Amino acid sequence: MGEAAVGRSGRTELDVLYLTDLRFPGGSSSSLVEETVAAVNAGYRVGALQCRSTSLRRDRTFHPSVRGLIDDGRLVLVRPDEPVDCRLAVVKHPTVLRDAIGGRLNVWSDVRVVFVGQVPQDRDGTVHYVPSDVHEHVTEALGGPAVWHPVSPVVRRSLKGTGVPLAEADWVEVIDPTRYSVDRSGPSGEVPVIGRHGRPSVLKWPGDAATLAEAYPTDGSATVRVLGGVDGLEGLLDEVPDRWEVLPFGAMDAADFLAGVDFFVYFHHPDLVEAFGRTVIEALASGCVVVLPPHFEDLFGEACRYVESAGVGDLVASLHRDSQAWLEASERGRRVVDERFSHVAHVARLGNLIGGPSSAAGRAAPTGRMPAGLREQRPRVLVSCVGMDAAGVAGVVRSLVTQRDRATGFAPVLVTTEAPPDVAEHLDEEFVLDPKLRRFTGSRSGLVVEVVPSRSSHDGPESWEDHLLGRLREIRRAHRIDSVTVADLAQPDAWLSLQASAG
Secondary structure: OHHHOOOOOOOEEEEEEEEEOOOOOOHHHHHHHHHHHHHHHOOOOEEEEEOOOOOOOOOOOOOHHHHHHHHOOOEEEEOOOOOEEEEEEEEOOHHHHOOOOOOOOOEEEEEEEEEEOOOOEOOOOOEOOOHHHHHHHHHHHHOOOOEEEEOOHHHHHHHOOOOOOEOOOOOOOOEOHHHOOOOOOOOOOOOOEEEEEOOOOHHHOOOOHHHHHHHOOOOOOOEEEEEOOOOOOOOOOOOOOOOEEEEOOOOOOHHHHHOOOOEEEOOOOOOOOOOOOHHHHHHHHHOOEEEEOHHHHHHHHHHOEEOOHHHHHHHHHHHHHOHHHHHHHHHHHHHHHHHHOEHHHHHHHHHHHHOOOOOOOOOOOOOOOOOHHHHHOOOEEEEEEOOOOHHHHHHHHHHHHHHHHHOOOOEEEEEEOOOHHHHHOOOOOOEEEEOOOOEEEEOOOOOEEEEOOOOOOOOOOOOHHHHHHHHHHHHHHHHOOOEEEEOOOOOOOHHHHHHHHOO
């Protein structure tokens, strides 16, 4: 495996490393979770490096399902300064490298991929990323070019002519079909049940009242069940029709919702360029007959039925009357999901790229070195343990590392009056001195520790209080600290650190 060979001494070993924003609230995080579960269950070791996406305009926590994978050890949360050897590096969303990170990551990979689940530009002119720029930034960050894998034919067409190297096959999203499987013998009742599930957005609905009424009957000819609310329909509906049953987004599990649906119908706003449609494969896996506009046929093929909105009513009525035809359409959809959109399909995809699982294991100590752009994404927090004893400081170290690894990314700098070797006696790591910078770094956690003299050990012309304030100012400048916190406000000298936070 040459220069990038997995297993070199002192480096974290992974089969797959994702570079993504773990805060994505919807499909991107769901896709990461499904792929991780599929890979880990097959024996691969998977990690993720948090990189901020320019598409998220406000701060968020990690997606709950991603956090669950990290907490139970199935997904390795890679630190930004952690040296990594991996067989496959996946940039999970182009917007995480829309801007350059200012240098090479300490990541060596055999295969590099950009997964593209979003078009570069919407029909309204909104630009999400420039493919050639992202390709350059990926090459810089990972030390070599990556092959771009679109999620669908729609995204593939949007990338043609941009100059990025495209894979021959699309990297479609996957699910575990067994989670959605429902025993069905035909439509559930005398009246067809039409369902739709999606996040609340005007773009997720048809753009005019006529199309809305054709796709989702308002005349009582079918029961319409909606999971995701009706936000955006204020100009198209005076009120929610009697035969509509509406639940807010997240009000119930998607699998439970789909179990009560005969026909899953999805028509969206003409301004939306729908890259994939994760809810579609969930509905297919549950046994719903899925009805879509014709432009989805390139993606889902024989799995679905395709008509314009004006034909939805007749198609639904016809299949509802013919239970055998409905069952054949339902089973065909399930079969396509198993073949193309399942965990088994993803494991086969990994096998084609990198072969079977390796014996990857172990974690490397953080180096403290990372590209400037990645460092800027992580606010620097000074945590003062001035006056605390060694055991107390060790307790703060343990808690601080836990909180750091649960957060969306911050870089703590701990200040203590205790000798780091004394603190290390209460921990399962050592603190290594950088003789040039006169600071310590945790051998496993990578936590940076600055030492200041205690009141009893201070020996100088100025008061200990003034000396400490001066040292805290120096530490703030050296680390470009964004905020200061005090570990124990009950300490008599905590006020000094609080005063430094305002300086």
